[in-house]
Amino acid sequence: MGVMFRKRQKFGPLILNFTEHGFSSWSIKIGRWSWNSRARAHRVDLPGPLSWKQNKSRRRERASDHR
Structure with missing residues (x-):
């Protein structure tokens, strides 16, 4: 397993997460x-x-669902 870069910047309640790719x-x-x-x-x-x-993933609606 390789070494991973992760960084967090906090601005009050807002947190920005960065990896080696940005x-x-x-x-x-x-x-x-x-x-x-x-x-x-x-x-x-x-x-x-x-x-x-609790996961809040988006559910994609298909055109066939609206018959």
Whole structure:
């Protein structure tokens, strides 16, 4: 397994994520709640090492669905 480069820049509640290829995604974190643009997931930090995550992936609608 190779070494990976990752960097995070924080601007208040806004977090910008970078990889070796450049900009990767952005996140917003307010208190224990956060949302990530790449995963499109809501996450809530729970006590201890636990967290809860709900995926919010986009569902593409096809033309055949609108009959």
